[in-house]
Amino acid sequence: MATPRARARYKGRETEQILCGIDDMIQLKSNDELNVLRRANMVVAEVHALLREMARPGITTADLDRVASEHLRRRGARSAFLGYQGFPNVLCTSMNEKVVHGIPSSSDVLEEGDICSVDFGAIVDGYVGDAAQTLSVGRISDSARRLLEVTHGALWAAIEQCRPRKRLRDVSGAVEDYVVPHGFGVVRDFVGHGIGRKMHEEPQVPNYRVGGRAGALRLEPGLVIAIEPMVNEGTHETKVLDDGWTVVTGDGKLSAHFEHSVAVTAKGPWVLSDPDAIDPR
Ligand code: MG
Numbered sequence: 001m002a003t004p005r006a007r008a009r010y011k012g013r014e015t016e017q018i019l020c021g022i023d024d025m026i027q028l029k030s031n032d033e034l035n036v037l038r039r040a041n042m043v044v045a046e047v048h049a050l051l052r053e054m055a056r057p058g059i060t061t062a063d064l065d066r067v068a069s070e071h072l073r074r075r076g077a078r079s080a081f082l083g084y085q086g087f088p089n090v091l092c093t094s095m096n097e098k099v100v101h102g103i104p105s106s107s108d109v110l111e112e113g114d115i116c117s118v119d120f121g122a123i124v125d126g127y128v129g130d131a132a133q134t135l136s137v138g139r140i141s142d143s144a145r146r147l148l149e150v151t152h153g154a155l156w157a158a159i160e161q162c163r164p165r166k167r168l169r170d171v172s173g174a175v176e177d178y179v180v181p182h183g184f185g186v187v188r189d190f191v192g193h194g195i196g197r198k199m200h201e202e203p204q205v206p207n208y209r210v211g212g213r214a215g216a217l218r219l220e221p222g223l224v225i226a227i228e229p230m231v232n233e234g235t236h237e238t239k240v241l242d243d244g245w246t247v248v249t250g251d252g253k254l255s256a257h258f259e260h261s262v263a264v265t266a267k268g269p270w271v272l273s274d275p276d277a278i279d280p281r
Contacts, residue, residue, distance in 0.1 A: 001080070001081055001084065001087075001092060001100075001101065001119055001121060001130065001199060001200075002100050002101070002119075002190035002191060002192065002193075002228055002230065002259075003190065003191060003192075003193045003200045003204060004189065004190055004191075005188060005189055005190065005191045005204065005206065006204060025202045026194060026201070026202045026203060026217075026223065027194070027196055027197075027201060027202075028220060028221070028222030028223055029196055029222045029223075029224050029263070030222065031281065033127065033196065034222070034224070034263050034265075034270070034272070034281075036124065036125050036126070036127045037127045037128075037129065037195075037196065037224060037261065037263065037272050038270075038272050038279070039124050039125070039127075039129075040077070040122050040123060040124035040125075040127050040128060040129030041122075041129035041130075041131065041261050041272040041273040042129070042275065043071070043072070043075045043077045043122040043124060043129060044120055044121065044122050044129040044130065044131045044261075044273050045131065045273055045274065045275045046071060046075070046275075047067075047068045047071050047072075047091075047120050047122070048118070048120065048131060048133055049275075050067055050068070050071060051064055051067070051068070051091075051118050051120075051133075051135060052133070052135060054067060055110060055116065055135040055136065055137050056110065056137060056138065057109075057110055057111050057112050057137060057138055058109065058110065059109070059110045060104075060105070060106050060107070060108055060109050060110070061091075061093035061095070061102070061104040061105055061108040061110070061116065062104045062105055062106040062108070064091055064093055064104060064116075064118060065089045065090060065091040065093065065104035068090050068091045068120055069090045069091075072090060072122060075122075075124075077122045077123060077124050078122070078123040078124075079121065079122065079123070080121030080122055080123050080128045080129075080130060080199050081119075081120070081121050084199065087101075087103075087245065088103060089103060089104045090120070091104055091118055091119070091120050092104075092117075092118065092119040092120075092132075093108065093116060093117070093118055094116065094117040094118075094119075094246070094247070094255070094257065095108060095110070095114055095115070095116045095117075096114055096115060096116075096254055096255075097248050097249050097252050097253060097254060097255060098117070098246055098247065098248050098255065099117075099187060099190070099230050099232065099238050099247040099248060099249060099255040099257065100117065100119065100132075100187075100190055100230055100247045100255075100257055101119075101245045101246060101247050102117075102245070102246045102247075103243060103245055103246060110137045111137065112137060112138035112139065113137065113138060113139065113140055113141065113144075114137040114140075115134050115135065115136055115137070115140060115144050115147075115148065115254060115256065116134065116135045116137065117132060117133070117134040117135075117255070117256065117257040118132065118133060118134075118135060119131075119132035119257065119259065120132070121199055126197055127196060127197060128195055128196065128197070128198065128199045129261055129272065129273060130195055130199060130226045130259065130261050130273070131226075131259050131260055131261060131273035132228060132257050132258060132259035133257075133258055133259075134148050134151065134256040134257055134258060136148065143233065143254075144254055146182070147184060147231060147233050147254055147255075147256045148256050150178070150179055150182045150184060150231060150256075151179075151184075151229050151230075151231040151256040151257065151258050152256075152258045153178055154174070154175045154178040154179050154207075154229045154231065154258075155175070155227060155228075155229050155258045155259070155260060157174040157175065157177070157178040158171045158172070158174040158175045158178075158207075158227045158229070159227060159260060159262055159269050159271060160174070160269070161174050161219075162219060162225070162227075162262050162263075162264045162268070162269035163219065163264065163268050163269065164218075164219060164220060164221055164264060164266060165218060165219070166218075166219045167215060167216055167217060167218055167219065168203060168205070168210065168214060168215055168216070168217040168219070169209050169210050169211070169214075169215030169216065171205060171219070171225070171227065172205060172206045172207060172208060172209055172210050172215070173208070173209035173210075173215075175207040175208070175227075175229045176207065176208040176209050177209075179207075179229070179231055184231050184232060184233060184234075185231070185232040185233075185234060185235050185236030185237070186207045186208050186229065186230075186231060186232075186236055187207065187229075187230035187231070187232060187236055187238055187255070188206065188207070188208060188236055189237075189238050189247070190230060190238070190247065191204045191205055191206040191207065191228075192204070192205030192206070192207070192225060192226045192227045192228040192259070193205055193225065193226050194223070194224065194225050194226075195224055195225065195226045195261055196224055203217055203225070205225050205226070205227055205228075207228075207229045207230065207231075219264045220264060221264055221265050221266045222263070222264065222265075223263070223264040224261060224262070224263045224264075224272070225261075225262055225264075226259055226260070226261045226262075227259065227260060227262055228257060228258070228259030228260075229257070229258060229259075230255060230256070230257045231255065231256050231257075232249045232251075232253060232254070232255045233249070233253040233254040233255070234249065234250075234251045234253035235249065235250045235251045235253075237249070237250030237251075238250055259273075260272070260273045260274060261273045265280050265281050266281070267280040267281060268280050
């Protein structure tokens with residue numbers, strides 16, 4: 001789940017308020033905490049594997065939500081999303097022009113050629129795992145495939161930056177640099193976030209280069225962030241539907257979303273929500 005970008009007005013101008021001068025509120029995690037976060041993220045990864053298998057014409061987004069919910073129960077884990085600021089489900093399902101935070105429904109039926117972003121969070125022993133992917137339903141158009149590939153590539157370009165002595169702007173700028181040459185719009189209204197005992201911790205992790213103190217934040221071992229580029233086929237602008245949750249593209253064109261929870265370690269990034277990732281410590 002993404003977090004709305006914090007904004008402040010200073011002398012009549014909008015300013016980024018990513019750190020708000022509160023570097024010391026960033027909670028670095030111990031090795032033991034990283035191990036628990038890995039376990040939470042493995043439950044998330046298992047659900048994402050199930051959703052990939054299910055994505056075919058005729059399945060509803062409510063079906064996807066039910067399978068995710070059943071898997072939480074099997075693993076004795078709790079949902080990070082259900083009840084979060086009143087969110088009604090365990091899964092966010094955002095089809096086609098929906099960007100993020102879509103609500104599952106039995107009337108949203110997947111059809112051949114659709115894309116559907118699914119975002120899922122689980123709590124294990126008090127720590128939150130969070131990851132998202134955009135599913136393809138059957139054969140999708142070449143332009144949709146390119147959007148998915150670019151969004152996924154941008155996520156991994158950012159992950160590669162998650163090393164000690166790099167700065168937050170290296171991570172956020174990597175997404176922007178990867179996406180812009182393809183002519184797609186990088187969503188600015190919602191951003192990634194620190195993650196740990198709470199789903200949304202400091203710092204915010206935008207998908208565009210940030211300046212100032214926020215961008216200059218040095219990455220340190222034990223920092224855990226959820227990086228989640230949301231990339232639109234057209235304009236970067238978004239709007240929120242009347243349900244108060246569903247975010248859609250400003251122009252009705254497609255949007256894709258990939259997210260991993262990533263720990264910075266002394267030896268490089270540990271992609272906690274990637275089941276194939278090796279613990280580099
Ligand atoms: Mg998230």
